[in-house]
Amino acid sequence: MSETHNEAGAELLEVVPQLMRAIRDHMRQHRAADLSVPEFRTLGFLDQHSGTSLIAVADHIGLSPASMCRLMDGLVERCLVTRERKFDAVDRRYVTLELTARGRAILKSARATTQAYLAEVLAALSPAERATVVQAMQLLNPLFTSEREKERMLAREHDGHF
Amino acid sequence: MSETHNEAGAELLEVVPQLMRAIRDHMRQHRAADLSVPEFRTLGFLDQHSGTSLIAVADHIGLSPASMCRLMDGLVERCLVTRERKFDAVDRRYVTLELTARGRAILKSARATTQAYLAEVLAALSPAERATVVQAMQLLNPLFTSEREKERMLAREHDGHF
């Protein structure tokens, strides 16, 4: 366990909570979209994986199935997502989740607003510095996907499920 | 608002919540220290700013004074922090917050454990890649300190308070 490992770890531990708080506070203040961070991420996942199942979303976002189920209740109630049980499905235990037109619109608007806020803050950096940030995020991204999701993605390759 | 701003913003929005969840989940699982992320950060701040006030900590961590007061109740109850009203103080509205020996020990242990976890994950990166991560965090750190804390640090220069 070298010094550089620990230095990077220490920096993450210092900075990530601040970043997270800034993002969360911004989203909370911005009443237009009225999405929590997990709700926002859920809509983003459904946008890219239309028709996916509850457990798949839960694994990706990192929530328990029960919590995701409740979160989804809220999204369905607000008409941002449709949740269907298809009785002619191959496996009738699965539910089919899709964005509505309204869900797509809200996602787009929330994404634009939050990215604009972040862009404003990041404007203090030089283009080269921003490139460093992008690069770091791309390095970190694959390291912190949940074990469950990795298993699911492997299983998908074999089964062709979803 | 150039493309690079938005790209960096988009990456942050994608990756930061995942990082945060990994950190939080790890801390929650690790029952030894039994600290939430804000509690951990609070101890860290008190370690570096011994004798500071409630509002100063609240501003730094990004919690309302009321929430920080409750969080501090818990730390005091667990004998990790002392909270004193000094009746010979210059300004008797302020409270004096300090780590106990136990608080310092718990902080050190929690920091070691979490950094070890992160180091393990970051071991998948090359030294150069880890350096990129460190650099990015150091760039982001000053950008996301709260407005209130900036004001407070300016005021401190004038007043010599704390």
Next chain:
DNA sequence: TATTGTTATACTCTATAACTATA
């Protein structure tokens, strides 16, 4: 009047456990 800190209260987020339906 303004600020520090506290208490009261309520709401959001999340997890665990127990359950149903399907495989």
Next chain:
DNA sequence: TATAGTTATAGAGTATAACAATA
């Protein structure tokens, strides 16, 4: 038996508002 999803319940975390003491 095992898995997908749901419901019930409880706990953590946080905010707002109202308040006390001090400036």
